[in-house]
Amino acid sequence: MLNIGIIGCGAITEAIVRGLAEADRLKIRALYDRHPQKTAYISGLLKDPPEIFDFEGMIKACDLIIEAASQGAVREFILPALKAGKNAMIMSVGALADDELLDEIKRISEEKHCKVYIPSGAIAGIDGLRAAAESKIEKVRITTRKPPQTLGVEGDEALKERVLFEGSAREAVKRFPANINVSLTLSLAGIGPDLTEVVVIQDPMIDRNIHEVEIEGAFGRMKMRFENLPSPSNPKTSFLAALSAISAIKRITEPIEIGT
Numbered sequence: 001m002l003n004i005g006i007i008g009c010g011a012i013t014e015a016i017v018r019g020l021a022e023a024d025r026l027k028i029r030a031l032y033d034r035h036p037q038k039t040a041y042i043s044g045l046l047k048d049p050p051e052i053f054d055f056e057g058m059i060k061a062c063d064l065i066i067e068a069a070s071q072g073a074v075r076e077f078i079l080p081a082l083k084a085g086k087n088a089m090i091m092s093v094g095a096l097a098d099d100e101l102l103d104e105i106k107r108i109s110e111e112k113h114c115k116v117y118i119p120s121g122a123i124a125g126i127d128g129l130r131a132a133a134e135s136k137i138e139k140v141r142i143t144t145r146k147p148p149q150t151l152g153v154e155g156d157e158a159l160k161e162r163v164l165f166e167g168s169a170r171e172a173v174k175r176f177p178a179n180i181n182v183s184l185t186l187s188l189a190g191i192g193p194d195l196t197e198v199v200v201i202q203d204p205m206i207d208r209n210i211h212e213v214e215i216e217g218a219f220g221r222m223k224m225r226f227e228n229l230p231s232p233s234n235p236k237t238s239f240l241a242a243l244s245a246i247s248a249i250k251r252i253t254e255p256i257e258i259g260t
């Protein structure tokens with residue numbers, strides 16, 4: 001039985017809780033959010049609600065700590081979880097643009113024999129990118145289009161299509177901490193946050209989060225396009241990101257592992 005604790009009770013956690021309702025071999029034992037009403041809401045969705053709502057209790061009772069909160073929560077909770085010898089899953093991957101934090105996570109995981117899982121999130125094709133990275137990669141680029149409001153643009157400024165950002169993944173996740181975590185996932189699987197190119201476009205004509213990923217290297221060329229429906233309670237977050245977390249959790253507990 002995998003005992004799970006989740007930090008952050010927002011859109012992704014709501015989907016996780018609903019998606020794992022019938023899953024065997026695992027149990028959501030603890031939830032924590034800085035807003036107790038959010039914790040209460042998610043807890044209320046569970047048939048067998050957890051009894052633990054604080055991080056200390058979570059660390060004691062759980063084998064896997066899932067961060068689905070914010071970049072800050074990665075340092076605040078994932079480091080202590082790993083120090084306590086627990087496995088972890090990170091959704092706010094942008095936090096790992098901080099080399100010092102990433103090195104610390106790697107060092108502690110190795111020391112404590114823990115594993116850190118990073119789901120593919122709102123995109124796919126990470127398997128192909130990882131394979132391609134076994135040889136030379138010349139280019140990884142993600143072009144993301146989202147409705148202006150999800151990128152914090154309101155009023156007249158929101159009426160037209162506009163490139164808001166063009167630069168490295170390292171800079172992109174600082175500028176948009178809750179919108180382009182996927183660029184850091186690509187960076188970790190590929191050529192790093194300084195060489196991974198990001199373009200962010202506000203597009204008033206769309207109601208989906210669109211990601212286009214282009215990869216070129218010794219293997220040839222890959223092009224992928226995702227037209228993701230938003231999560232019902234957080235339009236910034238694609239529903240696919242939550243589904244990816246559910247699938248990654250099930251993969252840990254299921255006896256047969258499919259795909260690389």
Ligand SMILES: NC(=O)C1=CN([C@@H]2O[C@H](COP(=O)(O)OP(=O)(O)OC[C@H]3O[C@@H](n4cnc5c(N)ncnc54)[C@H](O)[C@@H]3O)[C@@H](O)[C@H]2O)C=CC1
Nearest residue numbers: 008010011012034068069070073091092121122178237241
């Ligand atoms: N890896 C990926 O592909 C994707 C990652 N994300 C990221 O995953 C994270 C969760 O996403 P959503 O569920 O949509 O967010 P959300 O905004 O719906 O929910 C986040 C919850 O975490 C809580 N929270 C934030 N910081 C906290 C802290 N330090 N301590 C305790 N509680 C805290 C908030 O109160 C909120 O209830 C976000 O950082 C988001 O940017 C989102 C989409 C795709």
Ligand SMILES: O=C([O-])CC(=O)C(=O)O
Nearest residue numbers: 122179180181182237238
């Ligand atoms: O959900 C998405 O489409 C992408 C996203 O917000 C992120 O990577 O942070």
